[in-house]
Amino acid sequence: MARFRLDLEYCGTRYSGWQVQKNARTVQGELNQAIAKASGRRDLATYGSGRTDAGVHALQQVAHLDLETRSPPEPLRLAINDALPHDIHVLDVLKVTRQFHARHSATERSYLYQISRRRSAFAKPYVWWVKDSLDAERMRAAALRFEGLRDFRSFMQADEEAGSTRVKLARVELAEAGDLILLRVLGSHFLWRMVRRMVGVLVEVGRGALEPEDVARFLAVASSVPAAHTAPPSGLFLERVLYAGELLDRPLVPVVGVTSSRRTPARRS
């Protein structure tokens, strides 16, 4: 019996999230089936680094499993990919020690959110298209309030698994790239729907409906306002899961881009 670490990317549009469910198509469910087909083993269990919700994408999700197989990692990876649907892709398979646990060994996670200020025929599954004019500078000022160790109880969906509502965000970045506004957050763990509610509040700040100071207020005193502004899952990517000693070294750039054939400056719509 050997332990394997799997790194995978997926487009979440067609799936009811990561976690295996009865009567719903999930990424983990598809992965388990593909591994069973590739390995001939039926009694397998995969463990993910964490869940992603329906419609949320991943550039790097990490899972591990114990498998009785004589296959080296690379042929195993190719066989799993052959059995997977086109929107789930195993990037890497590594043999690891029994000490490795996809969830418990992870030290940090980063999420990326793409907001688009322009309608496009191609971007919809990967962005939140916001029609109203957004002030990115106001959004950045508000975003920085999230940095550090904060109480995110106003930004979470109740979850029986949740422990403390205090989360330390080591880094919060906001960048503009053409018509896109990108938000990236790096933290040790995240509460359910937390990033989508942070984004929802930031967009309200960008629109002028909330003030950057409101973020500080929601962090200080429990509020139901963030829940009313949960951003859609389409713009959200689990970007990276970090293990001991790894650094988040990817620049903050769009992950899905469609360049137009037009030379004229893009107009809002």
Place this chain on the structure above:
Amino acid sequence: MARFRLDLEYCGTRYSGWQVQKNARTVQGELNQAIAKASGRRDLATYGSGRTDAGVHALQQVAHLDLETRSPPEPLRLAINDALPHDIHVLDVLKVTRQFHARHSATERSYLYQISRRRSAFAKPYVWWVKDSLDAERMRAAALRFEGLRDFRSFMQADEEAGSTRVKLARVELAEAGDLILLRVLGSHFLWRMVRRMVGVLVEVGRGALEPEDVARFLAVASSVPAAHTAPPSGLFLERVLYAGELLDRPLVPVVGVTSSRRTPARRS
């Protein structure tokens, strides 16, 4: 009654091509409905620069129509976009003279095709993923045989509308961009399925199953070989429709890109 020129982009995945059809969802059908809704006129007819097949995308398709409306172009454009599904987007609306005809006034068209040498969870709708190793240099040598005035009868699907099978391709370009191989062809007109059969033959050359010289042979003598290698529609984009005096000045770069969070060099699969 004023004539309007509409420039639009669309993701063809969900549509049975451009041209309006009974009992099938097409891009033109959706466009007609959206214009009817935006203008309140029901008796309208749009004319496209040409057809695209089911699953084929457009970065710029051009259509015209005559419309009884007092609306200036920009509010009309926004109203049409509001009535369109998310994967069809009107980029521009212009008032033009009655001399303008989307099809007859067009002088050249360019098509772009994306071949991917790497499996990815995000690219499938916009590329043809070819698993076998491809020799891009052989493909480029073969592609150049298509340039100039040639007889493309071996590369066309029979079409009752077709006139001459001789087509002048002003430019044929092949470029590599990471794991992608891009082909761009610029010509005065194109025959049905012509680009997809050119790409299919080039991939066979890249695989080593055909020789660059076979392209010259198919252009000289009628052959059914290209029809057997029609490339899938997913990789094909109507890139640009050119009118008097316009230049194709967009660099040959990928139109839909998904950058990975991984720093490790991309591996094939």
